[in-house]
Amino acid sequence: MSTRPDGPGTTTQHALDELRRSIVAGDYRPGQRVLQEEIAARLGTSLAPVREALRALEQEGQVVYRPRRGYFITELNVADLQEIYALRALLEERAVRATLPALDEDAVERIALAARDCADAAKHGDVAAELAANRRFHFGMLESPEQTHTMRLIRLLWDSTEAYRAMYYNSPEERATTVAAHDDILDAVRRKAIDEVVTALDEHRTRALKVLTGILSAD
16 A cells, blocks of 8 residues: 555655655755755655755755755854854744743643653654754744744744754754753743743753854864
8 A cells, every 4th residue: 555645735745844854863964965866766756846845945944056056955154053043042032021921831731741752852862853842842932823923033043953953963962961951941931930041041042052163163
């Protein structure tokens, strides 16, 4: 029985999911070319849905298109990262201050579950699972219906550094550091200590930026 998606929409989504998984798993490094034919062959599909998926990733800033050469994983320099993290600091503080006071017990428990999932994935070295749980953890305290435009920009900034985040989480030391940082943030979230949450998130981002800057400098 075939498990191939049936329609063009689902086939494109399948290609998009596969590309996201590959980026998160660290199969692609920043600056690496994405071979469309190879992906299509692996998925057992035509080139069209792969191209559509790559266009979607280009809109998110995860890949760039170079004429006559194809698609490449977005490559950033230190100044790019500094700008992205500075913008995240501004937007995420705004989001937290608006969202945190209204978080109910169920919402807090969802954040706590994401923190536990992140810790479990870190323990087993499952980078893809940890990245997914990490995203749920952070967005759980940021997202609210009243902040549509703020959240759209935050997602764009997160997406544009996804390949670098995967490299960051490939370090066992940084996985452990993230788990400890999440514990501190979660404690402040439970107490609705907004200033403490903002400070802890700032420290968390600063640590990540420092590590990523080191990776870029080494490369």
